[in-house]
Amino acid sequence: MIFYLVRHGETDWNAREIVQGTTDIPLNERGLEQAARARDLMKDIPLDIIYSSPLVRAYRTAEIINECHNVPIISEPRLREREYGIFEAVRYCDYPGVEFWDYDKNRRFEGAETVHEVFARVYECLDDIRRDNPGKCVMLAMHGGAARAVHCYFNGFPKGRPMKSIYTPNAEPIRFEIADDAPAHTPVPDHA
16 A cells, blocks of 8 residues: 655745644645645656645645545544644744654643644554555645654654654655555554
8 A cells, every 4th residue: 555645835834933733824825836846746646545634734735736636535634733732833943842742751731732642643544544445545635743653654663763853844745655464553652
């Protein structure tokens, strides 16, 4: 089974280096251009289905890429960005990113999801998508933070587990492949 992960195109908050989390910010002009470039890069990939975060920046990216495919787009809330709580709308330099994404510490910040909660919902979603679409080519339209769980699902946890170091560029397709009979990953391991 083949997956393509596509983080949404740029938004004004990305450009201003502001944490978006689940704040529903649309693509800016550059983000629309990035999504169109991803569409052109993916035009010959035989996609069967697209699963997208319901947040407008991801869903619009999916719609633009789908112009060349005309396949179903499923709105999937488990692919939404992490709830950043007190760090929503804060500049990148003003939130504790390394600690916020420390899988082992798994700290709970006011109003935010823990790292384990994000990984659990994304892993469960990927297991369900695999179960429902064996042998298919699937695209995921989502967000940079939650995409860390996708990278770990397919590649394992990074050495030393520095989650903050896992970066997904805006609107650049990343390919993953997994055997249809590979075991499911949920529940998420405490010590990967």
